[in-house]
Amino acid sequence: MWQTLLAASQVLLGVLQGQPSSASLAQVSPSLRPGAQALAFAGLRGWARAHALLRARAARMPPAPVRSLLLLGLALVTENPPRYDAHTLTNQLVEACQRQRSTRAAAGFVNGCMRQTLRAGTLGLASLTQADQLNLPDWWLQQLQADHPTHWLAIAQAAATPAPMHLRQHARKSQEKSAVSAVDTPQAAIKNIASPLRGDRWGGGWALHEAVPVQQLPGWDQGWWSVQDWGAQQAAPALLAALVPRSDGRRPRVLDACAAPGGKTAHLLELADLDLLAIDRDADRLARVQDNLQRLGLAAHLRCADAARPAEWWDGQAFDAILLDAPCTASGIVRRHPDVPWLRRATDIASLAQQQRALLDALWPTLAPGGALLYCTCSVFAAEGPEQIQAFVARNTDAVPEPSIAALLPTSAAATETPLDNLLGEHDGFFYALLRKRPTGAA
Ligand SMILES: C[S@@+](CC[C@H](N)C(=O)[O-])C[C@H]1O[C@@H](n2cnc3c(N)ncnc32)[C@H](O)[C@@H]1O
Structure with missing residues (x-):
């Protein structure tokens, strides 16, 4: 068990240093990876609680390698229900600490912190703030409360719950x-x-x-x-439903502007015959689009480019439809990526909203009159969803919002029996907006 604890603590160390858990997990040996992921995710789902407990136990914050091990131990030992016997967990954590040069000297300290926490029992958890209990940074919870005065608690609780596949x-x-x-x-x-x-x-x-x-x-x-999560599976049908057949009988020209790793690209091609250009500015991620299309027996034109600079990649022929699955905070997919809140800063919302605005503004001129653009983000923050689109429509009088699935808010499975439009339900959080370009000459 100590090997898995050590591998999981390396993943948490990466998060402390700003590295996504997926990148660290890729470095873990394949035999340990599933176990390390399960423990690292449990650690991340108890991240705020473990930090609060550590602050109460340690006069000074220990160095990052010790901290990551202890945070893991504290999160696991206060898990409800616990997955391990507390004393076995503590012994194995101390063993892991002793096996690693960078943490060896801190084994006594780690042991002491864990045993103090065991003695304090649930009393030790009494001073947790609401944000700590919901396992979110304070700024994140405040933003959720401001954006979703009715549903913030259900969204936060859903974010803390592992998602089905x-x-x-x-x-x-x-x-x-x-x-x-x-x-x-x-x-x-x-x-x-x-x-x-x-x-x-x-x-x-x-x-x-x-x-x-x-x-x-x-x-x-x-x-x-x-x-692919149910929420993400709504993109391709929504865009295709808005597609108007071409008068020349050719396959529709479709742009997937932020395509990697290609989940929605492939879905579009599974459902319709399209002349599809898939763009992403990240070459490594774009290679995954190719791999996915190949496994699925599908084909598209792929281009590594900045979608916000059409002058560098657009041939001047208008697209009949555009999917813009824009980069965002990923605040809607925390249940699948529990590292997200701890890798983000409050200022990211504004800077990502600025990128989304630039992408919308750059791509709109490449859409044919009468064509449709589906904008989406896997975010539940209003600045990346409704506010972004309201501002876009206000400055583009030829953009007409059409009825679409709009905001999908993640809540627990029990929240709704029949998901409908603007739904709350057992899926990731997404925002969708469908914009039609007014045909030339139309009022
Ligand atoms: C939300 S992910 C897309 C997920 C993808 N649509 C899917 O369903 O698999 C956003 C993608 O946008 C890409 N991206 C961000 N800014 C971009 C830009 N200016 N031009 C092109 N791609 C960009 C990122 O590299 C990332 O792969």
């Missing part, structure tokens, strides 16, 4: 037979391990009863499935 079924392969059994179709192969997603309007989403490594999914290599 959602799949998207490849629409073009629904009649395909399994290469393994030569009998099963995707639906037959999945029905014992997953349930159809509630409120699924295009009919291809599944929730796994238990998360599994993707390679274990029947038909994964055949491209039957992609991992």
Whole structure:
């Protein structure tokens, strides 16, 4: 167990130093990775509580490697319900501390902090602030309360809860037979391990009863499935529903402006024949779009470029539809990425909103009159959603907002039985806005 604790503490050390947990987890040996991820995520879901406890125990903050181990231990020992016996956990944590040169000298201190916390029991948790209890930075909670006066608590509670694994079924392969059994179709192969997603309007989403490594999914290599939250699965159908057929009978020209790693690009191509240009400015992430399309048997034009500078990549032919899945704080996907609140600063909201504005302004002229642009962010902050779009429509009189799914607010599964528009439900948080470009000459 101490090896897994050590690996998880390395992930937390990365977060303390500003590194996303996905990057640190990629460095962990494959045999330890699933366990290390589970423990690191438990540590991140108890991050604020563990910090508060550590502040109460330590006169001075210990160096980062010791701190990350202790934060992990304190988060795990106060988990409710606990996954380990407290004394076994403490012994293994001290063992992990002794095995690492940078923490060896602090083994006594780590042991003392853990045992003091055990003795204090739940009394030790009495002074936690509301933000600590909800495991969010103070500024984050204040922003949620300002943006969602009614639903802030449900959103915060959903963010603290691990999410189920959602799949998207490849629409073009629904009649395909399994290469393994030569009998099963995707639906037959999945029905014992997953349930159809509630409120699924295009009919291809599944929730796994238990998360599994993707390679274990029947038909994964055949491209039957992609991992994608229900909220993200709304983008492609929403844009395609707004597409007007071309008068010249050609395939619609579609731009996916911030495409990597390609989840929504692939979904668009699974559902329709498109002449699709997928852009991302991050070359490594763009390579993942290619890998994903290849596994799914799909094709698009890919371009590594800054979407906010069309002069560098646009051939001047207008797009019939644009998907702008803009960079954002990711405040809607905390339940899947519990490091997000601890990697962000309050000032990020304004700087990301500025990038979103620049992207919207740059891409709008590339859209054909009568065409549709779907703007989306996986954020629940108003500045990246409704406020951004209100401001855009105010300065672009040819942009007409059309009815769409708008804001998806994550809450617990029990919150709603039937997800509908502007819904609260068991999915990630997203904001969607569909904008139609007024045809030339129309009033
Ligand atoms: C929210 S992610 C996109 C997720 C993707 N649409 C999907 O469904 O898999 C945002 C992406 O925008 C890219 N990005 C950020 N700023 C950009 C810009 N100015 N031009 C192009 N891509 C950009 C990032 O590299 C990142 O891959």
